[in-house]
Amino acid sequence: MVRRKSRRSARPRKTRAGRSRISRGGGSSKLEPPPFRPTISLSHKFRYVNGTMFGTYGITRKNVLNLLLTATSAVTTVRQVSAIRLKSVEVWASPVALGSAPTAISIEWLGENAPSTVISDTSMGVRPAHIRATPPPSSSNRWWSMSGFSETDVLFNLTLPVNSVIDITVDMRMVEQENPVAGDIPAGAALGQVYGDYLDGIASGGLTPVGYTVIP
Numbered sequence: 001m002v003r004r005k006s007r008r009s010a011r012p013r014k015t016r017a018g019r020s021r022i023s024r025g026g027g028s029s030k031l032e033p034p035p036f037r038p039t040i041s042l043s044h045k046f047r048y049v050n051g052t053m054f055g056t057y058g059i060t061r062k063n064v065l066n067l068l069l070t071a072t073s074a075v076t077t078v079r080q081v082s083a084i085r086l087k088s089v090e091v092w093a094s095p096v097a098l099g100s101a102p103t104a105i106s107i108e109w110l111g112e113n114a115p116s117t118v119i120s121d122t123s124m125g126v127r128p129a130h131i132r133a134t135p136p137p138s139s140s141n142r143w144w145s146m147s148g149f150s151e152t153d154v155l156f157n158l159t160l161p162v163n164s165v166i167d168i169t170v171d172m173r174m175v176e177q178e179n180p181v182a183g184d185i186p187a188g189a190a191l192g193q194v195y196g197d198y199l200d201g202i203a204s205g206g207l208t209p210v211g212y213t214v215i216p
Contacts, residue, residue: 071189114139
């Protein structure tokens with residue numbers, strides 16, 4: 001009587017060592033270096049304080065491109081950031097319990113496809129006024145701001161009282177293989193010093209950076 005071999009016994013058995021050899025052989029592509037992007041890209045949150053007065057401050061593409069500057073002389077600076085994109089804007093204002101009258105704060109997006117979109121809040125009792133807003137979908141407020149392109153465009157208006165705190169979160173590309181671009185004009189800067197510019201620009205000088213040497 002002839003006995004049939006089972007299908008299981010007819011298949012060659014893989015040893016553990018064999019599997020290990022196959023695994024090592026399949027990883028040969030790891031010997032090649034992966035693609036590399038030399039441009040420094042990062043996200044960062046900048047903070048500002050309104051140290052002057054209640055008012056409305058228009059923030060332009062030029063303002064956000066000038067957030068970080070390096071002095072090249074006492075009266076000249078260059079930008080450290082070549083492209084920047086807004087992710088969110090957040091604002092706090094003092095509560096009534098601290099002795100201030102009820103105050104309203106607002107962010108108004110003014111870019112293309114953002115028809116005067118306003119977000120606002122008012123302080124009450126012990127609660128500070130607080131708003132957080134992201135650029136409207138499909139609006140130009142979400143576009144990258146780059147040196148030389150539409151720098152005078154007003155991205156948003158901030159209406160806020162004195163001592164308000166403003167956070168803006170951005171994506172940034174640092175300058176790499178590009179010609180230096182002049183920033184705001186200081187008075188009496190120290191050569192080589194990195195400065196934080198006012199969010200509303202040195203000419204207005206209302207929204208002061210926190211944690212950076214302020215441009216003089």
